[in-house]
Amino acid sequence: MRSDPRRIPVAVATTTVLTLSLLAACGKKDTAPPAPPPATVSVITVAPAAVAVTDELPGRVEASRIAQVRARTPGIVLKRVFQEGGDVKAGDVLFRIDPAEFQANYASAQAAVAKAEANLAQADLKVKRYKPLLAAQAVSQQEYDDAVTAQKQAAADLATARAARQTAGLTLGYATVTAPISGRVGRALVTEGALVGQGEATPMATVQQLDQIYVTITQSSTEMAQLRQALASGRLKSAGRDQAKVTLLMENGEDYGQTGKLLFSDVSVDETTGSVSMRAEFPNPKRTLLPGMYVRARLEQGVNEAAITVPQQAVVRGAEGSSVMVVGSDNKVVARPVKAEAAAGDKWIVSDGLKGGERIIVEGFQKAKPGATVTPQPWQAAAPANGAAPAAAK
Incomplete structure (x- = not known):
């Protein structure tokens, strides 16, 4: 059987196409994709500074001052004068206790003073009369001495009466209960009609x-x-x-x-x-x-005076303690353990692990792994927000 010479070019062409396809495929497999550019991170350069x-x-x-208002004299409460929960000044009237009995006692004490004053005046006159009579021997020495003794006793009686009047006046004054200090008065502890001060100083309010x-x-x-x-x-x-x-x-x-x-x-x-x-x-x-x-x-x-401070968000906390990401002079990232001992506003004071002049990452942690090369750029702090301070780093 003879071969058809017209079929040979077709076979050769097919083989040539397959060979070229395989070579092209091999060429594509050996070509590597271009490496991605270094990740961009935000950094700060730490420097020592004086920090409170x-x-x-x-x-x-x-x-700052607390005063319990108490009844200093027994009696029936007639009226509460103050507004509960309001502000009062020292000396403002808070309660009024029935003063009738104390007014009577004061009037009696006042009368006793008047009587003692009259007795002393009479004793003074008697001594004045006896003194020249004693020189003329018209009265005996004993009579003169008795007159002087009566004068001294009358003076003592007057002093006693005046002290009793002062006591009666104080008791009458205690019937008007006043604020001992300026401040805010709480609720009333007694009401109108209550008997207070009977046997003890009854609490009435607190300022x-x-x-x-x-x-x-x-x-x-x-x-x-x-x-x-x-x-x-x-x-x-x-x-x-x-x-x-x-x-x-x-x-x-x-x-x-x-x-x-x-x-x-x-x-x-x-x-x-x-x-x-x-x-x-x-x-x-x-x-x-x-x-x-x-x-x-x-x-x-x-x-x-020489504190190293870092933004709190730059500190990474884990089971082994706190650390920061340091960017070296070759722009490679190194994880560095640190000791953050105290807060200063929105920053940590780092007592160990960092020194002035080193760069640390503040933003872009997810793009920076230890050993990776990064492109650092200065970090711009955001405006501070109101609120509670973050918890301390461990």
Whole structure:
């Protein structure tokens, strides 16, 4: 059988096409895709600076002065004069007790004084008459001595009568119950018609002075010991009691607009809680702070004159502690463990792990892995938002 010479070019052409296709495929497989560009991250360059070290501590609001209004004399309450929950000034009338009996006693005491004054006047005249008669021996020495003794006794009786009148006047005055201090008066503890002061000084109301107002702050003895150690070693410089500022966060997290001052720190540690109490004083013109309220006090503990601070969002917290992402001079990322010991506004004070001049990542963590090369750009801080401070880094 003879082969058809017309079929040979077709076979050769087919083989040639397949060969070229395979070569093209092999060429595409060996060509690698281009590498992606380095990720862009936002960084800051840390530098030491003087920073006020603050601590956020729990506190309770207390009135600066508290006075219990009590009945100082027995009687029936005739009238409550004040408005419950209102402001009063020292000396304002709060209650009126039936004064009839005390008025009668005062009138009797006044009459006793008049009688004693008359007796003393008579005794004085008698001594004056007897003195020249004694010189003329018209009266005996005994008679003159008796007249002088009667004069002294009349003077003593007058002093006693005057003291009794003063006591009666005080008792009459106690029938008008007044505010001992200026402040806000609470609810009335007695009503009209009640018998008060019978055998004991009956509580009638309470007045509390709210401007200025106190905040009692508690700090653990351990934290206080660490603070004193830092001050003694020179890591912190004391702000001084007069310079130490205290600010407050309300129960709802809002900042209290007034700045207070630290008055004193207790001299002993509470055995049950292991804490030390401190007292701060705040102006309270709008009566925003009320006794018994729970607050958070931000107390300036000292000044770190060479502190390294980083934005709180730059600190990564994990099971092994806190760390930051450092960008080296070759733009490679290195995870660096740090110790963030205290807050300063929206930043952490880093006491170990960083030094001035190093760059750390603030934004772009998800694009930066340890060992990767990045393109750093300066970080622009956002406008601060109102609200509570973040929890401390561990």
